[in-house]
Amino acid sequence: MSFSAEVKEELCALGLGSDATLKAQAYGMLLFGRAFSADRICLYTENEKVAHLYAQAIDRLIGIQVPVERSSDKKEGSRFFVVSVPEERQRERVLDCFGHTVKDIQLRINRANTEDDDGATAFLRGVFLACGTLADPQKEYHLELAVPFRNLAADLATVLGEYGLMAKTIVRKGGHVLYFKESEQIEDFLTLIHATNASLSIMNVKIYKDIRNRTNRVTNCDTANISKTVTAAANQVKDILYIEKRRGLSFLPEDLQELARLRLQNQELSLRELGGLLSTPLSRSGVNHRLGRIHELAEELRHTLNESE
Structure with missing residues (x-):
């Protein structure tokens, strides 16, 4: 299991939380899923637990039961899970729940769904579950959030910035990717969304690397002296x-x-x-x-x- 998958399983274990944070987390997952519009609302993910949490959020919040389906990409050789809201009327209800309409021209974050700190934290947790990936800290420090639209990416960067998390942005395959490469920023983000075990794991890796580097420097110095x-x-x-x-x-x-x-x-x-x-x-x-x-x-x-x- 990848480190990114471990982090998402840690977050899924938290569940959907209380009624106060349910809507915010569900909003993050739906808005930053594969699609969120009158034509299509869906999530593609390699993580089965994330897929089921997405379906549970829709059911618990709006009362719409949606199936979790397995799919694959023969060209890429990958398997993943698809969750979608099939009917137009159901999609309208989902949009309405979060203050969006079928007439929306572009997707923007509706801050009414993330009014307080608890709501914003739950929202960012949902965002990461839907579109986030995290590299193995043993190899590199890199966390990214893949967003399909520029304005939506800019809105997300603003929310992150309010917590001192200054994401950098690149364009990749037509989408917009927000990313962090500084270990401290990644630790702060994970702590914020309550992935505390993952944050501690990165801290431990940093300590180990620091000790190893110091040991190597001493050894190299000793070898040179000998x-x-x-x-x-x-x-x-x-x-x-x-x-x-x-x-x-x-x-x-x-x-x-x-x-x-x-x-x-x-x-x-x-x-x-x-x-x-x-x-x-x-x-x-x-x-x-x-x-x-x-x-x-x-x-x-x-x-x-x-x-x-």
Whole structure:
């Protein structure tokens, strides 16, 4: 089951609510379904529970019983559910219930159906059930509401904006899509429509991703430091072996001889650890300074021997 389907099932489990919110939620579902006009009122959905909730809303609110039918698109290879109001007189009753008429030229949101916050919340819940989709937050943050008409999309954007939800809009296949890609906006929208489990799921995914990213950064940093330490140690050993082969370690000043022998014996140790093994312990910077002197002596020796050869 997709994450979007899980969210819709969570919302369907809430039912149609009280009489105070029933009309608003039903309005959101019907207005943003496949069609809402005197010629046709219907919903196409892949979610069976959404289809039955749509039919129940019409029955409970207006007293019209409509069937839930299975259908398929052979070209797309998809299966879905269709709920429609079959008779013209019945469609007129549905339109009238929400303050619309058969003479409406264009669809707009009738704000009389969403007067208070509870009504607006229920309305947006119905909108999402009818035309919303939500991506799996493990992959990306993306919630969208597909609306067939520009003015209806603009009205919906206004309602969302009143709750601080600033949707972006694109045109796709002749329709208008309102979408959010910011996780905080998606969480706020889901919380608003009472999909609290879904909202918490996204928050948990964000926490997990944040911890994983921090761990990766630390690991990458540690790996880089280890690589840097190994490379530096190899170069130090190379200098010491060169001096030992060409002149012997006694060529070095006494304060460098002990460190040179310790480095040859403990090539994997860090500078701090190496400094702790000295008869007179040194700090990391002190060890680094002495190894730098060994390198300079090795370079001088290479230069001198190359000239003599």
